[in-house]
Structure formats: structure tokens, C-alpha cells
Amino acid sequence: MKKxxxxxxxxxxxxxxxxxxxxxxxxxxxxxxxxxxVLEMFEQETGIKVNYMNFTTNEDMIVQIDANPGAxxxxxxxxxxxxxxxxxxxxxxxNFDNIPNFNxxxxxxxxxxxxxxxxxSVPYMWGTVGILYNKTMIPEPEQSWHILWDEQYxxxxxxxxxxxxxxGITLKYLGYSMNTREVPExxxxxxxxxxxxxxxxxxxxxxxxxxxxxxxxxxxLALMWSGDALYAIDxxxxxxxxxxxxxxxxxxxGMVIPATAKNxxxxxxxxxFLCRPEIAQMNCxxxxxxxxxxxxxxxxxxxxxxxATINPSQDVIDRCExxxxxxxxxQAVYNSLWNEVKNAK
Amino acid sequence: MIRNxxxxxxAWILMGLCLCGFVALVVITVRRNRGMKRSLFAAPYTLxxxxxxxxxxxxxxxxxxxxxxxxxxxxxxxxxxDSNYESNKVIxxxxxxxxxxxxxxxxxxxxxxxxxxxxxxxxxLICLILGYPAALFMADRHMKLGSTLVVLFIIPMWMNFLxxxxxxxxxxxxxxxxxxxxKALGFNGVQLMYNSGAVLLGMVYNFLPxxxxxxxxxxxxxxxxxxxxxxxxxxxxxxxxxKVTMPxxxxxxxxxxxxVFMPSVTTFFIPxxxxxxxxxxxxxxxxxKFLTEGNWNVGSALSLIMMVLILISxxxxxxxxxxxxxxxxx
Numbered sequence: 001m002k003k004x005x006x007x008x009x010x011x012x013x014x015x016x017x018x019x020x021x022x023x024x025x026x027x028x029x030x031x032x033x034x035x036x037x038v039l040e041m042f043e044q045e046t047g048i049k050v051n052y053m054n055f056t057t058n059e060d061m062i063v064q065i066d067a068n069p070g071a072x073x074x075x076x077x078x079x080x081x082x083x084x085x086x087x088x089x090x091x092x093x094x095n096f097d098n099i100p101n102f103n104x105x106x107x108x109x110x111x112x113x114x115x116x117x118x119x120x121s122v123p124y125m126w127g128t129v130g131i132l133y134n135k136t137m138i139p140e141p142e143q144s145w146h147i148l149w150d151e152q153y154x155x156x157x158x159x160x161x162x163x164x165x166x167x168g169i170t171l172k173y174l175g176y177s178m179n180t181r182e183v184p185e186x187x188x189x190x191x192x193x194x195x196x197x198x199x200x201x202x203x204x205x206x207x208x209x210x211x212x213x214x215x216x217x218x219x220x221l222a223l224m225w226s227g228d229a230l231y232a233i234d235x236x237x238x239x240x241x242x243x244x245x246x247x248x249x250x251x252x253x254g255m256v257i258p259a260t261a262k263n264x265x266x267x268x269x270x271x272x273f274l275c276r277p278e279i280a281q282m283n284c285x286x287x288x289x290x291x292x293x294x295x296x297x298x299x300x301x302x303x304x305x306x307x308a309t310i311n312p313s314q315d316v317i318d319r320c321e322x323x324x325x326x327x328x329x330x331q332a333v334y335n336s337l338w339n340e341v342k343n344a345k
Numbered sequence: 346m347i348r349n350x351x352x353x354x355x356a357w358i359l360m361g362l363c364l365c366g367f368v369a370l371v372v373i374t375v376r377r378n379r380g381m382k383r384s385l386f387a388a389p390y391t392l393x394x395x396x397x398x399x400x401x402x403x404x405x406x407x408x409x410x411x412x413x414x415x416x417x418x419x420x421x422x423x424x425x426x427d428s429n430y431e432s433n434k435v436i437x438x439x440x441x442x443x444x445x446x447x448x449x450x451x452x453x454x455x456x457x458x459x460x461x462x463x464x465x466x467x468x469x470l471i472c473l474i475l476g477y478p479a480a481l482f483m484a485d486r487h488m489k490l491g492s493t494l495v496v497l498f499i500i501p502m503w504m505n506f507l508x509x510x511x512x513x514x515x516x517x518x519x520x521x522x523x524x525x526x527x528k529a530l531g532f533n534g535v536q537l538m539y540n541s542g543a544v545l546l547g548m549v550y551n552f553l554p555x556x557x558x559x560x561x562x563x564x565x566x567x568x569x570x571x572x573x574x575x576x577x578x579x580x581x582x583x584x585x586x587x588k589v590t591m592p593x594x595x596x597x598x599x600x601x602x603x604x605v606f607m608p609s610v611t612t613f614f615i616p617x618x619x620x621x622x623x624x625x626x627x628x629x630x631x632x633x634k635f636l637t638e639g640n641w642n643v644g645s646a647l648s649l650i651m652m653v654l655i656l657i658s659x660x661x662x663x664x665x666x667x668x669x670x671x672x673x674x675x
Contacts, residue, residue: 342625343457
């Protein structure tokens with residue numbers, strides 16, 4: 001009897017060892033950027049355990065990946081960061097044989113400028129940057145970025161605490177490219193942002209808090225990503241979204257396997273799983289960004305295709321610009337200009 | 346930009362020496378006190394301190410004096426003085442002579458530090474003004490409510506400070522509780538959030554207990570017969586307070602000031618949540634150097650500067666309480 005007990009105890013001790021030997025995939029994604037039940041479904045189907053971690057901005061993500069090699073198997077950077085990761089050798093080539101559902105990706109998003117041969121990334125979501133506004137406070141908004149500088153809306157504008165986005169739309173407003181590397185143009189954008197802050201229209205610089213505050217009616221206008229805007233519109237009918245006439249940023253968040261990943265095949269399995277039309281539809285319904293998945297769009301039907309926020313018309317897309325990566329030296333200029341904006345009183 | 350944590354050989358030697366030093370320290374203390382091994386009890390804490398206090402500080406110093414490639418440099422401190430130091434170099438490189446017109450000294454880092462010190466000073470002062478009477482009241486022997494008050498002060502501290510700060514947000518927002526109440530009564534709403542006033546409120550709220558408790562402890566331990574004697578000798582209540590109680594409570598006040606001032610200077614997160622990111626404090630700046638810009642070297646230099654400033658203020662305070670009677674924090 002004692003021997004049996006000892007055997008049971010010994011086996012019990014072994015259990016955690018077995019558990020630690022199980023298959024895992026370490027996923028690093030944006031805050032609120034997946035329907036988490038999808039991950040459970042993946043775990044049940046494949047037996048691969050998903051360790052799910054979040055970041056807030058692209059810049060935060062890339063810093064973490066640099067600092068913790070091997071900690072992440074799959075990440076979700078935006079286009080310009082994908083470009084940088086490829087250039088720095090930080091992205092692993094994906095084995096597309098393991099991703100049969102890749103054929104669901106919209107043809108227009110294949111072989112993009114940030115990944116010309118489409119070897120390193122699979123589109124996950126895409127969208128635009130625009131203005132979310134409250135119809136009860138502004139019945140007919142001026143369709144221009146100028147509205148964010150309109151002093152009539154004192155203390156009523158939420159800006160994004162994200163360097164490329166806030167600098168980018170200001171450059172666009174001034175008639176420049178969002179990807180400019182011309183110092184005088186960047187300085188003009190900085191001065192414009194400082195002018196905006198000093199005029200008192202800016203209520204706060206924030207990222208994830210904005211959508212809930214807009215739902216609560218905390219401000220009239222917010223610079224926002226289309227998906228967050230749609231999330232807010234779903235919760236409050238008074239809100240609406242538009243992309244200003246000067247044009248804006250169109251972006252793609254892709255799935256990328258870091259070069260240091262330890263569980264590459266599991267990451268590929270997860271990519272394939274996320275490209276399945278039903279799964280892509282679940283995520284799209286949850287996150288409310290535009291899906292790159294043809295099958296998912298078919299499943300979602302008219303409700304999706306007739307919604308201008310999630311499915312912008314071609315002329316809006318034509319006015320928009322993708323971000324290109326800016327070299328590290330130029331980032332220093334962007335950073336110090338943005339810090340001066342944040343420091344202005 | 347790629348940063349791996351491979352340290353230079355001398356850093357490993359330094360770490361090795363630290364560990365050897367620790368072992369030696371334990372061996373020596375055990376030998377000295379052969380009979381009683383009480384000093385051995387300090388070993389876990391010493392190990393903890395070396396691993397999580399001494400080594401990190403050494404790492405910060407290492408990053409502060411090196412560049413991205415690990416070579417010795419003082420540029421990070423130039424960056425503190427001139428926040429545009431890096432970008433000015435780039436501008437001159439890209440634009441050549443034309444760039445000179447666009448080169449200016451950036452004052453962001455210095456401004457932010459001055460602002461943080463000013464905020465911390467205000468916070469400490471307000472905590473002292475609010476906290477001293479509260480401690481006096483709690484420590485009053487005739488006050489049956491005293492111990493209840495102590496409990497009431499402690500209960501909010503059971504909750505995480507992040508949660509408490511976010512809770513303030515839902516009170517102060519334009520669409521928050523206070524403003525909804527005012528509007529329901531027919532008043533105009535007031536802007537309570539997204540300014541430095543709200544940040545100060547959040548800081549005072551979070552750090553007030555650190556002022557009250559050290560003062561309370563000292564006052565509670567004070568021999569109450571001294572104030573009775575003062576009364577016997579003709580002091581009225583105010584005179585007793587000002588001539589007897591207050592001088593005796595100085596160690597508690599010093600300790601309280603230290604415990605409020607330190608976290609106040611290093612505050613971050615509160616400006617972002619309650620101040621709406623409109624003003625940056627030094628803690629936010631350091632955070633953004635590490636997390637957004639990925640510039641560990643400048644971030645470490647800024648941290649080091651702040652640590653030195655705190656050390657200086659601590660040693661000044663220590664002069665006022667040389668025996669460390671107020672809990673010996675200073």
C-alpha cells in the first residue's frame with residue numbers, strides 16, 4: 001500500500017513536468033485586438049497553449065521584442081514597423097505551406113510596399129485614421145483636419161498620444177506627406193501642434209481611454225483609428241466618423257513571426273487559424289476594424305459592406321497614404337519634436 | 346537598435362564580486378556572533394537587496410554612461426541638458442549648413458524636472474497642512490474616534506493605487522459623478538480633470554497616508570504628561586501645541602516629508618490618467634524614454650540624475666533628524 005502511495009505521489013510530481021513540456025505559442029498583440037474566445041478555440045482544437053500578452057503602441061512593442069529575444073512567437077505590428085523589422089532582420093520568413101488559408105487574403109493587400117515579396121507578414125486587420133465626433137455637439141462638422149484646430153471647440157478634442165499618428169495628420173493638414181523627412185516641414189507640424197495645445201482645444205493626449213470617453217460624451221471630437229471609432233459608434237448612436245478631405249493614413253496590421261521566435265510552427269498554425277473565414281469574422285465582429293479576409297467579408301454580408309467606416313469607398317482610400325518607416329536617426333527628430341509638443345504649456 | 350542583454354566582461358566580474366561580497370559578509374557575521382546566529386536572519390534580506398536594489402542601480406549607471414553600442418560616453422547627460430542634442434546632430438547631418446537655423450537647445454528634460462520638483466513641493470506642503478492636524482486628532486487620547494480614524498485611513502490603502510487613481514477619474518470627468526450632480530442641480534459643469542490641479546489632487550490623495558502615519562506614530566508615543574505639565578505651568582492649548590507637542594513631533598514630520606516627497610518627485614501614471622497627458626512629469630518622461638523611444642541610455646541617465654537629487658534632499662533632511670527618531674527613513 002505504501003509503495004502504491006509513493007508511486008502515485010511520484011507520478012503527481014511528474015505531472016507539472018509533463019505540463020511544462022506541452023506545446024505553447026507566445027502571442028504579443030495590441031490591447032483589445034482579438035476576440036479572446038478565438039484563442040480558447042485554438043487551444044482546444046490544437047492542444048497548443050496560447051500565452052497572450054498586450055502592448056499599447058507599435059513603438060512599445062518593438063522595444064519589448066528587442067529587449068526580450070525569444071519571448072514572443074507571433075506579433076501584430078503595423079505596416080511601417082513590419083518594414084523596419086524586415087530591414088533589421090527581426091522578422092522570420094513565414095512558411096506559407098503551413099498557411100493554406102492565406103488564399104483568403106484580399107488581393108489588393110498582397111505584396112504590399114512594406115513587404116514587397118510577401119514573405120514575412122500576413123494581413124490581420126486594416127483601417128484608416130480619422131475623426132470621431134459627437135453629432136449632438138457638432139451636427140455638421142467641417143470635413144477637414146482644420147476642425148481639430150477650430151477654437152470654437154475649446155477643451156473638446158482628444159488627440160492620440162502616438163507620435164506618427166498625431167504628427168502625420170498634422171503634416172497632411174499642412175499639405176505635406178505623412179512620410180516627410182524634411183526638417184522644416186516637421187518643425188511646421190510641431191508648431192501647429194503646439195499652437196493647437198496652447199489655444200486650449202486639446203482636452204487630453206491618450207490612446208486606449210479615448211473610445212470609452214467618447215461613448216460617455218466626454219468630448220466632441222477625437223482623432224481616432226477607424227476600428228476604435230466603430231466600437232464607440234456601436235455603443236453610442238450619437239457618434240460618427242469621417243476621414244477628412246486632405247487625406248489621412250491607411251494602415252495594415254500584419255501578423256509577423258519575430259526572427260527570435262522559439263515556436264515558429266505553432267505560430268504558423270495560429271496564423272492559419274486566424275485566417276479561417278469564420279474565425280476572421282469573429283475577430284472582425286469583436287474588434288470592428290476592416291477585415292482583409294474575403295471569406296469573412298462574404299459571411300458578414302451587407303451590414304459590413306454598406307458601413308462607410310469599416311468599408312471606406314475607393315476615393316477615400318485613394319486620398320490616404322501608407323506610413324513608410326523612417327530611419328532611426330529621423331526618429332530622434334520626430335521624438336524630440338513630439339516631446340516639445342507634450343511639454344508645451 | 347537591437348538591444349540584447351549581453352553585458353561586457355567587467356559587468357559580470359562586478360556582479361560576481363557582489364555575490365562574493367555577500368557570501369563573505371554572511372560568513373563574517375556568523376563567525377563574529379558565534380553564539381547567537383541572529384545576524385544570519387538578515388541574510389535573506391541582504392541577498393534580496395543585492396539582487397533587486399544594488400544590481401539594478403549598477404545597471405542603470407552602466408547604461409547611463411554608455412551609448413547604444415556599449416562604448417563610454419557622456420552624451421546621455423548632454424541629452425538631459427539639451428533634449429534636442431540627438432536630433433540637432435541629425436538635422437545638421439541631413440541639412441548641412443542650412444540646418445543651423447533649425448538647431449535650438451531643447452529644454453524639455455530640464456523643464457519637466459523643475460515642474461516635477463515644484464509639483465512634489467506643493468504636494469508635500471499640502472499633505473503636511475492636511476496631515477498634521479489629522480495626526481494630532483488621531484493621536485488625541487481624549488478622542489474615542491481616534492482609532493476608528495486610523496482604520497478609516499488604512500482601509501483605502503488595501504486597494505491598489507492604480508485602481509484608486511482610475512476611480513478618481515470617474516468622479517472628476519466632465520461626464521463624471523461630481524459634474525453630473527452639479528448639472529442635475531442646475532449648475533454649469535466645472536472642468537476638474539485634465540489639468541495639473543487634478544494631478545496634484547491625485548498625488549495628495551495617494552501620498553497623504555505616508556505623511557499622517559509617521560506623525561501619528563511619534564505623537565502617539567509622546568509622553569502626554571509633558572503637555573499636562575505645560576498646562577500646569579500656565580500654557581494654554583495653543584502654547585502647549587506650539588511649544589511642546591510640535592517640537593517633539595519633528596522627527597515624525599521629517600519622516601513624513603521624506604516619504605511623501607520621494608514618491609511625489611518620481612510620480613508617473615497619475616499625470617497621464619488625471620492630467621490627460623497634458624503635462625509630463627519626470628517619471629512619465631523616463632517611462633517614455635524606455636518604452637516609447639527605446640532609448641535606455643538616456644532613460645538611465647535621467648533616472649540617475651533623479652536618484653542623485655533625491656539623495657541630496659534626503660541628506661539635507663537627515664540633518665534635521667540626526668537620530669532617525671521618526672522611523673529613520675531619512
